[in-house]
Amino acid sequence: DIVMTQSPLSLPVTPGEPASIYCRSSQSLLHSNGDNYLDWYVQKPGQSPQLLIYLGSNRASGVPDRISGSGSGTDFTLRISRVAADDVGVYYCMHALQTPFTFGQGTKLEIK
Amino acid sequence: EVQLVESGGGLVQAGRSLRLSCEASGFTFHDHAMHWVRQDPGRGLEWVAAINWNSGFKAYVDSVKGRFTISRDNAKNSLYLQMNSLRPEDTALYYCVKDMGTSGWYAFDMWGQGTRVTVSS
Numbered sequence: 478d479i480v481m482t483q484s485p486l487s488l489p490v491t492p493g494e495p496a497s498i499y500c501r502s503s504q505s506l507l508h509s510n511g512d513n514y515l516d517w518y519v520q521k522p523g524q525s526p527q528l529l530i531y532l533g534s535n536r537a538s539g540v541p542d543r544i545s546g547s548g549s550g551t552d553f554t555l556r557i558s559r560v561a562a563d564d565v566g567v568y569y570c571m572h573a574l575q576t577p578f579t580f581g582q583g584t585k586l587e588i589k
Numbered sequence: 590e591v592q593l594v595e596s597g598g599g600l601v602q603a604g605r606s607l608r609l610s611c612e613a614s615g616f617t618f619h620d621h622a623m624h625w626v627r628q629d630p631g632r633g634l635e636w637v638a639a640i641n642w643n644s645g646f647k648a649y650v651d652s653v654k655g656r657f658t659i660s661r662d663n664a665k666n667s668l669y670l671q672m673n674s675l676r677p678e679d680t681a682l683y684y685c686v687k688d689m690g691t692s693g694w695y696a697f698d699m700w701g702q703g704t705r706v707t708v709s710s
Binding site: 512514516518525526527528531532537538569571573576577578579580582583 | 633634635636639648649650651684689694695696697698699700701702703
């Protein structure tokens with residue numbers, strides 16, 4: 478199975494400041510079709526997870542452009558250019574290259 | 590409005606069975622692959638099972654193979670998870686999840702609110 482490793486696990490951020498979350502996979506997520514099968518999700522307090530970024534760098538519907546995804550192969554980054562109070566939650570990366578799909582441990586973003 | 594509503598969870602003894610259901614609305618159900626994902630506070634998010642649009646392909650995490658069966662009824666816009674020989678480690682909140690894909694899968698763009706399963710030993 479592919480192992481997904483996130484860092485940091487806890488991320489305190491001042492509002493208006495940028496934030497980055499890293500995700501590393503134990504094998505390349507680059508498919509022969511050119512897409513990286515890596516998604517990002519956020520679970521806000523009391524809510525179900527919701528999709529932020531799919532196939533490495535594509536924003537899901539309704540996601541603001543201050544949130545972006547990048548990376549290829551085994552190393553990926555989720556960036557929030559200016560953190561807002563509404564961004565509080567646990568962020569997960571997940572690979573969708575093959576079954577079983579696996580998630581990272583989660584990164585808890587909190588406001589300082 | 591896209592909606593996924595799970596039901597069927599509950600408290601059950603180890604070794605018994607439960608059947609989870611998920612009713613979908615607000616999108617063309619038969620155009621999408623579907624999944625079950627569970628969440629245990631101690632173990633985070635765990636993908637459990639997937640089914641493609643026409644039930645032609647199903648997949649499971651190793652820990653549930655031979656015990657759980659995923660199925661769907663496109664005429665009823667419904668997804669199911671038959672869970673047999675339940676174990677205490679199956680205790681979790683179970684989410685019904687919609688995939689953006691049809692025959693294959695690549696992103697989970699809609700999640701239900703979840704139904705809780707508790708297995709006592």
